[in-house]
Amino acid sequence: MSVGLIHTTVLLHEAVEALQIKPQGIYVDGTFGRGGHSRLILQQLGEQGRLIALDKDPAAVAAARAITDPRFKLVHSGFENLGSVLSGLAVDKVDGVLLDLGVSSPQLDEAERGFSFRFDAPLDMRMDTSSGQTAAEWLATADESLLVEVIRDYGEDRFAKQIARALVAARKEQAILTTRQLSEVVAKVVRTREPGKNPATRTFQAIRIYINRELEELALVLPQCVGCLKPGGRLAVISFHSLEDRIVKRFMRDMAQGDKMPVSLPIRAADIPQGKLKLVGKAIQAGAEEVENNPRARSAVLRVAERMNGGRGDEGG
Numbered sequence: 001m002s003v004g005l006i007h008t009t010v011l012l013h014e015a016v017e018a019l020q021i022k023p024q025g026i027y028v029d030g031t032f033g034r035g036g037h038s039r040l041i042l043q044q045l046g047e048q049g050r051l052i053a054l055d056k057d058p059a060a061v062a063a064a065r066a067i068t069d070p071r072f073k074l075v076h077s078g079f080e081n082l083g084s085v086l087s088g089l090a091v092d093k094v095d096g097v098l099l100d101l102g103v104s105s106p107q108l109d110e111a112e113r114g115f116s117f118r119f120d121a122p123l124d125m126r127m128d129t130s131s132g133q134t135a136a137e138w139l140a141t142a143d144e145s146l147l148v149e150v151i152r153d154y155g156e157d158r159f160a161k162q163i164a165r166a167l168v169a170a171r172k173e174q175a176i177l178t179t180r181q182l183s184e185v186v187a188k189v190v191r192t193r194e195p196g197k198n199p200a201t202r203t204f205q206a207i208r209i210y211i212n213r214e215l216e217e218l219a220l221v222l223p224q225c226v227g228c229l230k231p232g233g234r235l236a237v238i239s240f241h242s243l244e245d246r247i248v249k250r251f252m253r254d255m256a257q258g259d260k261m262p263v264s265l266p267i268r269a270a271d272i273p274q275g276k277l278k279l280v281g282k283a284i285q286a287g288a289e290e291v292e293n294n295p296r297a298r299s300a301v302l303r304v305a306e307r308m309n310g311g312r313g314d315e316g317g
């Protein structure tokens with residue numbers, strides 16, 4: 001298990017600052033990873049403060065055992081279960097939620113996890129190795145049309161059709177069980193090389209997003225974050241590609257808009273139902289120095305929003 005491998009936390013200070021930690025507050029780190037953000041949150045909490053962290057990767061859960069702080073609780077769970085995790089802990093509302101999306105460096109750097117074409121290893125790609133289908137299992141049976149859809153929509157690869165066709169032909173000859181087999185099949189049909197990119201980069205990203213249901217789980221957790229935040233509580237989300245960022249951006253924007261009223265209605269501005277969230281500042285990206293030290297930070301975007309008091313639809317939770 002990749003407990004010992006290092007993850008360099010992206011936007012560490014920016015994300016924790018965005019939460020505006022109250023010493024007695026209750027916070028959620030929905031993506032513990034190796035605990036970079038969690039540790040800084042704990043440093044800023046007082047004795048009565050609490051931090052609840054989640055991760056679906058058993059290796060992250062094992063790494064969290066190093067933190068013996070009584071204010072800290074780690075739950076092995078997908079963040080899409082945030083609401084039920086909090087009720088299980090008898091926590092109603094929290095002061096802030098942080099999500100640092102995607103994969104951790106240890107997941108990418110440990111060959112056996114099967115996330116990377118840099119190593120030859122079994123094609124697994126599950127963040128939660130305790131459940132679900134591996135990439136190899138999925139590739140063995142997925143319809144060609146689904147392969148096209150996944151590689152086109154999640155990998156944004158214009159050779160999606162050719163790659164899907166090649167995968168179906170290749171698996172008739174021999175099961176695709178390893179990262180090397182997958183990258184070799186893809187490399188044969190991707191004719192245009194993007195500078196500095198392995199031709200299989202987009203296919204690997206697409207399959208990883210699909211296997212881990214990354215976009216569905218993000219869409220499921222965001223409303224739960226709003227539901228569990230106290231008024232004034234903060235939601236901070238770091239995303240690493242445009243598919244994730246688009247979901248976060250649209251969600252925050254929609255939640256920040258009050259109900260649209262016809263302009264002709266004789267209603268005072270103060271009586272128009274307000275949104276549940278207020279956007280806080282503009283999207284934040286890593287500075288040049290951070291990107292130089294940690295190339296993974298290059299594509300990171302941090303968006304922050306604050307829970308408003310009341311807000312439309314609050315009656316329904």
Ligand SMILES: C[S@@+](CC[C@H](N)C(=O)[O-])C[C@H]1O[C@@H](n2cnc3c(N)ncnc32)[C@H](O)[C@@H]1O
Binds near residue numbers: 034056217
């Ligand atoms: C980018 S890393 C987080 C790194 C962390 N902030 C740190 O400083 O070490 C993302 C982590 O989120 C976890 N993760 C991704 N999707 C998840 C989900 N739906 N539920 C729970 N954990 C998830 C991954 O297993 C990974 O450990």
